[in-house]
Amino acid sequence: MGKLWAVIKREYIERVRTKWFIIATVFGPLMFAALMIVPAWLTLKTKSAADISSTVIIDATSTGIGARVSEAMRGFGGGPERAPEVRVVPPSELTAAESLATAEVMREAKSGYLVLDQQTTAGESARYAGRHASSLTAMETVREAVRSTVLGYRLEAEGVSADRSRELTTGRLAFRTERITDDGRGGSGAVSAFFGLGIAFLLYMSIILYGQNILRGVIEEKTTRVAEVVVSSVRPETLLAGKVLGVGAVGLTQQLVWVATVVTFLTYRVPIFKLFGIPAPPFQIPGVSPVDGLLLLLFFVLGFVFYAALFAAVGAMVNSDQEAQQAAQPVMLMLVAAAIFIQPVTFNPTGGLATAMSWLPFSSPIIMPLRLSIINVPTTELVGSLVVLLLSTLLVVWLAARIYRVGLLMYGKRPTLKELGHWIRYS
Amino acid sequence: MDNMTGPAIEIRNVVKRFAAHTAVRDLSLVVPRGTVYGLLGPNGAGKTTTIRMILNVIAPDSGTITILGQDSTSDSILDHVxxxxxxxxxxxKMKVRSILRxxxxxKGMSRKKADPLIDEWLERLSLKTADKDWGTAKVDELSRGMQQKVQFIAALLHDPELVILDEPFSGLDPVNSQALKDTIVELRRRGKTVIFSTHLMDNAERMCDAVCIIANGDKVLDGTLTDVKAENAGRTVAVALDGAPNTEIDRIFADRSLVERVDDSNRFFEVELQPGADSQDLLRAIVGSGARVKRFELVQPSLHQIFLEKVGAKGVEPGMSGHG
Structure with a gap:
């Protein structure tokens, strides 16, 4: 026990001290903050850049709604005083007016033109052509202006007073989604998907980074031949266990720092966003129940041990980093296969694919936490997946320990599958 | 240690096979406590495999190994080795002091107990002086000779009862080589048991109380150095001649009824007689050839010779004589 502790301590301290660990631990949250702030800031910039007030409104409806649309578009870009110019034309001259406007847009006198005709007042369609056609925010503003104006016009046509119709048509509808779990309400749907994706990605990154870290550690022990001194004092199994636990603890430490800073960042996002002059996005930190937290931890630990043991076995089989790249490919492939399914599972967390990936031990540590944070996974599935993962992890550790024991002191040619079988049998 | 008088190591009928070949076949040997014991053999003889089995790094296919009275697979026994x-x-990338700790x-030592000993050893091997403490340096920054010193310290820090050194002199500079010899002698004086493997017979002859020679995984001979020499004595004659040897001498030494082999150093010969041959017949023949004899002495063979005789007969791989 004391020896295992000594190995864990060495693996942990030697890694936590490195520059890379410190850089990654500090820069991870900074990256996250940048990911939150930069898009918000960019959106703000885009909004002011998309000057829709220099749009020409070509009104061929002979109802005068062009002026009302222009009013509704006032204030978006180019200052509150500027509203788009309205050109009322008879329907027969519409084509000519459009050609003129196109020419104006081409020499940048105008940014675009909006066509309102009979189909618009009928509530069917309107057309925009111009420089901002691909700007989502600009188009959303134009669309909303036309839609509410047309709606108001049609209400008035039905006899509703102008004031009343304005009252009825203004006001954006905010759309919130909320997830209902067994315990009641559990935060917004989008937030938990975001959270789930974050967790899955974090697990995937940790396993890749720290699994490879173990791989390199084993190769270092082999190439420097320090392994021989170490295994003359502790059993190779103890060394393997200490390595996996020590490096796992490093990964967990990093994640805790990351999660803690991200949570702090989100909690104080209003003052932080204010510093950049951006309104803070509405965001609710998802509440994780202790049971869910425990399950996430369990999946991470088992998944990490599963992959770490495999990486250690690969490390014991090879003699150099170059060889390791090739030998680690099957392990990496399993991991990448699991990661490829993150997106489809997020979109359809109850589908057949999601269920299947939750049963397979190589993908369940990544897919299951993802599903857990989006939906309520049936208990039978949850327990089954955990049991399968646990048993496979035990099997993998047992196999890896045997390969490790023999491979650690073998130099030279990489073993073939048949030789690997020998190793497993005679250690 | 509960069993202070029993042997330090007892190996019984140990066999180890690898996929293609048998590394150790039916090896039995006893290392008495408090001795310096040499495990001798050409490259590929099975020395390292034997040592690794003693240390429970690899498991024998059959047979038993007892260390200091306990089974070699028992948990804490390796703390005394x-x-x-x-x-x-x-x-x-580790600092010297951290790696030693x-x-x-x-080996089951607490940090508190280890730290003062580490300093003591660093000072003793001049890795820590008034101007420079290499204990705080990373292993990378050390010269090769200094790294070797750190490795000695690692092997001896926990004051083990039994010290096993595999080819300890290979790659050592003369200064470290001398330090190692001094250390072995000092350990022996303090009643510790030291086993070392080597193919350098000169070192073994000067230092070992007892030896075991193995070749091709088989034990060729073992016993105390005195016994081994006595058993092989009486058949080696040191001959020194005055003046250049004549062709007649070459003919006499080539006579296989009398001489088994000869180590010809031009003016000095170590002659090994055939079993049963009389040394006096050889003397008569040399004098009869007209050569002037300066020295004719029945000597104990050197370990080097015993090794060549015993192992040479077993067919050492070409290019791998006793020196290497």
Missing amino acids: GYLPEERGLYR FLAEL
Whole structure:
């Protein structure tokens, strides 16, 4: 026990001290903050850049709604005083007016033109052509202006007073989604998907980074031949266990720092966003129940041990980093296969694919936490997946320990599958 | 140690096979306590495999190994054994003091107990002087000779009862080589048991109380150095001639009814007689050839010769004589 502790301590301290660990631990949250702030800031910039007030409104409806649309578009870009110019034309001259406007847009006198005709007042369609056609925010503003104006016009046509119709048509509808779990309400749907994706990605990154870290550690022990001194004092199994636990603890430490800073960042996002002059996005930190937290931890630990043991076995089989790249490919492939399914599972967390990936031990540590944070996974599935993962992890550790024991002191040619079988049998 | 008088190591009928060949076949040997014991053999004889089995790094296919009265697979016994492997290395990025502390902890020592001993050893091997403390340096920054010193310390720090050194002299500079010899002698004086493997017979002859020669995984001979020499004595004659040897002398030494083999150093010969041949017949023949004899002496054979005789007969791989 004391020896295992000594190995864990060495693996942990030697890694936590490195520059890379410190850089990654500090820069991870900074990256996250940048990911939150930069898009918000960019959106703000885009909004002011998309000057829709220099749009020409070509009104061929002979109802005068062009002026009302222009009013509704006032204030978006180019200052509150500027509203788009309205050109009322008879329907027969519409084509000519459009050609003129196109020419104006081409020499940048105008940014675009909006066509309102009979189909618009009928509530069917309107057309925009111009420089901002691909700007989502600009188009959303134009669309909303036309839609509410047309709606108001049609209400008035039905006899509703102008004031009343304005009252009825203004006001954006905010759309919130909320997830209902067994315990009641559990935060917004989008937030938990975001959270789930974050967790899955974090697990995937940790396993890749720290699994490879173990791989390199084993190769270092082999190439420097320090392994021989170490295994003359502790059993190779103890060394393997200490390595996996020590490096796992490093990964967990990093994640805790990351999660803690991200949570702090989100909690104080209003003052932080204010510093950049951006309104803070509405965001609710998802509440994780202790049971869910425990399950996430369990999946991470088992998944990490599963992959770490495999990486250690690969490390014991090879003699150099170059060889390791090739030998680690099957392990990496399993991991990448699991990661490829993150997106489809997020979109359809109850589908057949999601269920299947939750049963397979190589993908369940990544897919299951993802599903857990989006939906309520049936208990039978949850327990089954955990049991399968646990048993496979035990099997993998047992196999890896045997390969490790023999491979650690073998130099030279990489073993073939048949030789690997020998190793497993005679250690 | 509960059993202070029993042998340090007892190996019984140990066999180890690898896929293609048998590395050790039916090896039995006893290392008495408090001795310096040499495990001798050509490259590929099975020395390292034997040592690794003693240290429970690899398991024998059959047979038993007892260390200091306990089974070699028992948990804590290796805490009383120090080991310097042939292939040496340290964690390159670790500081010297941390690595020594770690290796001491693996031997069951507490940090508190290890720290003062580490300083003592660093000073003793001049890795820590008034101007420079290499203990705070990373292994990477040390010269090769200094790294070797750190490895000695690692093997001896926990004051083991039994010290196993695999080819300890290979790659050592003369200064470290001398330091190692001094250390072995000092350990022996303090009642510790030291086993070392080597193919350098000169070192073994000067230092070992007892030896075991193995070749091709088989034991060729073992026993105390005195016994081994006595058993092989009486058949080696040191001959020195005055003046250049004549062709007649060459003919006499080539006579296979009298001489088994000869180590010809031009003016000095070590002649090994055929079993049953009389040394007086040889003397008569040499005098009869007209050569002037300066020295004719029945001598104890050197370990080097015994090794060549015994192992040579077993067919050493070409290019791998006793010296190498």
